[in-house]
Amino acid sequence: MRRIIPAAIIASCVAAAAWGSPKNPKPDWVDGSSMEYPRDQYLVGVGSADDRAAAEDRARAEISRIFSSQVSVNTQLSETETNAARTGTKGENTFSQSVSQSIETVSKKVLEGVEIPETWQDDATRVYYALAVLDRAKGLSAVNDKIADFDADIRQWYAQMVQATDKLPRVKAAMKLLALFKARAELNGELRVLDPGGKGSPNPVDEAAVRTTAAKALAExxxxxxxxxxxxxxxxxxxxxxxxxxxxxxxxxxxxxxxxxxxxxxxxxxxxxxxxxxxxxxxxxxxxxxxxxxxxxxxxxxxxxxxxxxxxxxxxxxxxxxxxxxxxxxxxxxxxxxxxxxx
Structure with missing residues (x-):
């Protein structure tokens, strides 16, 4: 014999189910982790603010903060007043400035890959939350390409330093090498941030030995x-x-x-x-x-x-x-x- 369930009971069950399932559940990423964007594949940043745009900006800034180099060029000011005039430069960048700006370009390119896939507003507090993500693989590709360029330059200037028979060409190569080592170390720091295992890229030369040789060249x-x-x-x-x-x-x-x-x-x-x-x-x-x-x-x-x-x-x-x-x-x-x- 078929049992007939009263309509009132069905209605009450449906209402209970609806009551137990919030219409606007808090996403898992609000607390710092996301099943959809695992940390071994993405860098994740979360921002919150009273309006959505500000929350998104803060989420992007959270990822930017991780990197060792800044996207924009920052001028450091000291209390000492210094004015310098270089002759014969015609306003072009120095080698060190060019290397530094190439790092900033790479960092900017990496951070342009930051996306805001999700936002959420807390119904109780009315605070907005934003999730920013950066695909590690894409960032690694850009940084690795620039490190490869630096490595080629390091090999070139190292060869010139050890082969130079005159003092001044040797000094020139030594100074360029030291500038490249500094820049490479900065990019390698970004590489360790992007790599899930925190690994960097090995130097193409024995840096400690090359630095010792460069120091001897400068001392001449x-x-x-x-x-x-x-x-x-x-x-x-x-x-x-x-x-x-x-x-x-x-x-x-x-x-x-x-x-x-x-x-x-x-x-x-x-x-x-x-x-x-x-x-x-x-x-x-x-x-x-x-x-x-x-x-x-x-x-x-x-x-x-x-x-x-x-x-x-x-x-x-x-x-x-x-x-x-x-x-x-x-x-x-x-x-x-x-x-x-x-x-």
């Missing part, structure tokens, strides 16, 4: 620091010490013979007014010219000034000169690197 460069003016000897000594830290050997004072690079300048230190009467302030100025000893032509000019404070003026002056020397050493090192990189 004859650099003289000839500064005149008040407390000039302190500045010369400070710059020579700073250059040693950058792998360059330099001598203080006017050279007795020919040198590869000659840095000349005039330093001056003066008291300056401050807003706090308890402190004494001193500002040191220097204008430096870098000259190629072979051609006797100036290839870089820059000026630096440094302000320091202390309870007494003499201490403030010594501090300003010491800080000035460090900044000059950095500028001289950078200028020499750029000059030889672009030979």
């Amino acid at each position: 460069l004859d650099v003289a620091i000839d500064i005149t003016g008040s407390k000039s000897r302190e500045v010369e000594t400070g710059v020579v010490k700073g250059l040693t830290g950058f792998g360059l050997q330099a001598s203080a004072g006017a050279p007795s013979g020919s040198v590869d690079i000659l840095a000349t300048g005039e330093v001056e230190t003066n008291p300056v007014e401050g807003t706090d009467s308890r402190w004494k302030f001193a500002r040191s100025y220097v204008t430096v010219s870098l000259k190629d000893g072979r051609t006797n032509k100036v290839f870089l000019q820059f000026d630096v000034n440094e302000k320091s404070a202390s309870a007494d003026y003499n201490t403030a002056a010594r501090r300003s000169l010491a800080n000035l020397s460090k900044k000059v050493a950095q500028q001289v090192s950078d200028g020499i690197n750029e000059y030889f990189e672009n030979q």
Whole structure:
């Protein structure tokens, strides 16, 4: 005999089922993991905000934050005022700048692959959530291609360095190699982020050994620091010490013979007014010219000034000169690197 189920019971069952299944369930990715976008295949970022567009931007930013290099070029500013003028460059990028910008281009290309496949709004809080995903395989392809380019350049400049019979071509190759190693390490960091196993790409050469050879090449460069003016000897000594830290050997004072690079300048230190009467302030100025000893032509000019404070003026002056020397050493090192990189 067929049993007849009352319509009221059926209706109540349907209502219960509907009541137990929320109309807007919270996706699994809101809590950081997604079955549809597994982490071994995708980089995942989640953003939340009061409006959908902001949530999507924050999700993309979460993936961008993972990378070691920035998409846009960031200019780092220091308190020291420095102006430089290079002669004969016609405004073109240096080798290091070109390498750095190529990394930024790759990073931008990778991050352009970020997609927002899903968004969700919490009915209770009205907060929007967005899921950003980046296909690891696509990102790996772009980064690996650029690393392959760097590896070809590394092999080329390494061969030139070891085969060079003259000092200056050897220095040029050494400086280019060091710039390429730095750039490659940055990209390799991105590669480890994209690779599910965190693996990078092995260097095509023994980097430690090549760096040692490059350091020896740089040490062959004859650099003289000839500064005149008040407390000039302190500045010369400070710059020579700073250059040693950058792998360059330099001598203080006017050279007795020919040198590869000659840095000349005039330093001056003066008291300056401050807003706090308890402190004494001193500002040191220097204008430096870098000259190629072979051609006797100036290839870089820059000026630096440094302000320091202390309870007494003499201490403030010594501090300003010491800080000035460090900044000059950095500028001289950078200028020499750029000059030889672009030979």
